[in-house]
Amino acid sequence: MLNYSTSEENYIKAIFHLQHSDGTVTTNELAAELKTKPASVTDMMKKLKTKKLVHYQAYHGFRLSNDGKKLALIIIRRHRLWEFFLAEKLKFSWEEVHAVAEDLEHVSSKKLIDKLDEYLGFPRFDPHGDPIPDMNGKIESSKQVCLQDLPLNQMATVCHVSDQSKEMLELLGHKKIAMGTRLEVKRRFTFDNSLEIKIRQPRKASADQSAINISEQLSKNIFAKYDE
Amino acid sequence: MLNYSTSEENYIKAIFHLQHSDGTVTTNELAAELKTKPASVTDMMKKLKTKKLVHYQAYHGFRLSNDGKKLALIIIRRHRLWEFFLAEKLKFSWEEVHAVAEDLEHVSSKKLIDKLDEYLGFPRFDPHGDPIPDMNGKIESSKQVCLQDLPLNQMATVCHVSDQSKEMLELLGHKKIAMGTRLEVKRRFTFDNSLEIKIRQPRKASADQSAINISEQLSKNIFAKYDE
């Protein structure tokens, strides 16, 4: 595998994070994620396409190729191992590790990362609970939990609904929740254990991100997997 | 202190390494050190001058300003701490650490480096025996040794001659060795403990780098300090 610039790596990682199962990623989404302009994204997509890291057709979004996915997992592996090192060994606090790892992840020596992994005792999760890909890019799929058990602000993808009654489906339809819907819990009200959640609209960058409410009963029947 | 690019940092560090006591550094020297072209060096010197990191006058070489020196010591601190980490904790071999540290040194979080320093137990020397600057940029001046005790290929600066007789000075003059001469020992012959040394010509980039021979008797009377 060749060597990629910091910028290319940041794009690849961002696409990986935005892209889920099915998903193609849009120009505006990626621009928002990377705090850059849509025109810059288009430039970069053309380049990444010639390097065969993404599938891209003008005006129709893009997704990682197999090589692109492999690369993304390498970068995520680096990132999370460094986060673990910073928290575990250097006693950085939980919230500080990300920013520093954002730079360290671009040091590309494979030997460095594999030795670091060994030194740390092959940790399986980073300080945020996200799984660390192994040497072969294998990543533990994070467990599925019901919405009640989801940490606040943890983006997750709906993957299971335990009650499939007509009434339940009616409610889900109304709330615009379906299999594959990506959401995060923004607040938990202790009075009645109701949740305030935000649904991430696919193919809409900054569209109606308004929060909706979920009763405890409903939340216990919706299961989701943490997004990476 | 502001943030500098990887390229700027590499230039600053290279100037520091080439510049000794007195010394101004020349365009060709720096170009050779950085494996770049003289024209690129001139471009960068103009920029570093406007940033007040070097004193530079066209056609008359350059040297680091006080700020430039401070920055150089920060980068060298990072570099050597990472080398120590790689060798000591990750069990990298002696010769492997440099290349990796060359990248890690550009991750600029001060907190990262200070915590790393603490984690490593405030080491005073890197795996090559070079001193590690402390948090304030203070660096231990490396000890002076006679040429016999100098490790092979360790660039050093002549700083003392114990025998000052006419005969000795005549010989030194002939061999073109003087106070401040920079040299390195290339071979040691076990038969008679004579040394083959190379003298680095100041203000001449790739000039007559031919090796000369030094008898054991002479070598024991010449003292030098490791260069950084």
Added chain:
DNA sequence: AAATATTTTTAGGCAAACCTAAAAAAATTC
């Protein structure tokens, strides 16, 4: 001190990664 050789700078260009503004395509609304 002239002539010659070497070193350094200038001039002009290129690639990467950004940007703004305008044009084109796609999606949405009427």
Added chain:
DNA sequence: GAATTTTTTTAGGTTTGCCTAAAAATATTT
């Protein structure tokens, strides 16, 4: 399905860091 809005791309520009070739300054020889 036509009009409007939104998204995406194109066109053209900037900065950084590099390059080659030519010109200018300095150093060395003769």
